[in-house]
Amino acid sequence: MGNGVTGGVATVTPLLSTETLTVGEFHCPPGDASWRETNLIGDRAHVVFPRRSVVIRQLGREPVLATPNHAVLYNAQQRYVRELHSERGDESVFVELPPASLERLAAEGASALDGGGGLRVTHVPTDRHTYLLQHLLVRHLRSRPADLLRAEELASRLVAWALATSLGDRRPARARTGKSHRELAEAAKSELASDLSRRETLHQLAARLHTSAFHLARVFRAETGFTLAGYRQALRLRAALERLPATDRDLTTLALELGFSSHSHFTARFTREFGVPPSAVKNARRARALLDAA
Numbered sequence: 001m002g003n004g005v006t007g008g009v010a011t012v013t014p015l016l017s018t019e020t021l022t023v024g025e026f027h028c029p030p031g032d033a034s035w036r037e038t039n040l041i042g043d044r045a046h047v048v049f050p051r052r053s054v055v056i057r058q059l060g061r062e063p064v065l066a067t068p069n070h071a072v073l074y075n076a077q078q079r080y081v082r083e084l085h086s087e088r089g090d091e092s093v094f095v096e097l098p099p100a101s102l103e104r105l106a107a108e109g110a111s112a113l114d115g116g117g118g119l120r121v122t123h124v125p126t127d128r129h130t131y132l133l134q135h136l137l138v139r140h141l142r143s144r145p146a147d148l149l150r151a152e153e154l155a156s157r158l159v160a161w162a163l164a165t166s167l168g169d170r171r172p173a174r175a176r177t178g179k180s181h182r183e184l185a186e187a188a189k190s191e192l193a194s195d196l197s198r199r200e201t202l203h204q205l206a207a208r209l210h211t212s213a214f215h216l217a218r219v220f221r222a223e224t225g226f227t228l229a230g231y232r233q234a235l236r237l238r239a240a241l242e243r244l245p246a247t248d249r250d251l252t253t254l255a256l257e258l259g260f261s262s263h264s265h266f267t268a269r270f271t272r273e274f275g276v277p278p279s280a281v282k283n284a285r286r287a288r289a290l291l292d293a294a
Contacts, residue, residue, distance in 0.1 A: 112165060
């Protein structure tokens, strides 16, 4: 993924490579030289699923805070710079797509693609089903499965879901509200992603951003497709999803660290979001069963 390996610190871990697509994991610690450079995404388009928040500015486009609530889209040969937002650097899952795959997706009506197979936008929101699928897929690919046909089918579905995200409600709103509204939404995203355990009112958040609660709520929904509360809750639950397989902490501790009031509150919200309780994704065997049912 780009020239993030500069300095030998960042790592790219290939997980699946076929004629249709390539899936991998990317990790770039804060000390890597690429934070101070202009990066090149490479000769293929990328659909990137962030695991940590990071500011991405594709040259010629406005900067965006990429979080686990979005997929970031890069056309081939796109140059970009990244800025730290998380003290742990940049970590993501990426899918590379050759021109032939983009053309097929465009012909099938993928909303994020133009008629020529180019990506029209820099990022799209991802729903709970898409995020859960990429999480389960990566865990599956890490086990080096023998059945690559099934893995490729799931990866193809993941990309199709991400690129099919409706943009109709977002593009006109961006044209109307202008730069100041986009900047306000990005600032609110940054506040929400900076401390997942923080509890505050809409009034308090709006005051920090020097705006009114009514204006902030309206602009944020128009710019991101999320409510403020929904955005924060999705960030918390997606962080929990990533931590569950590796943590030996009890669920109460994890819940409180992520801003939930109790074990039961966390479990209820997680189950409502992903359709299964936390125990179903913490256990490797049950996680494989979930993927088989996808």
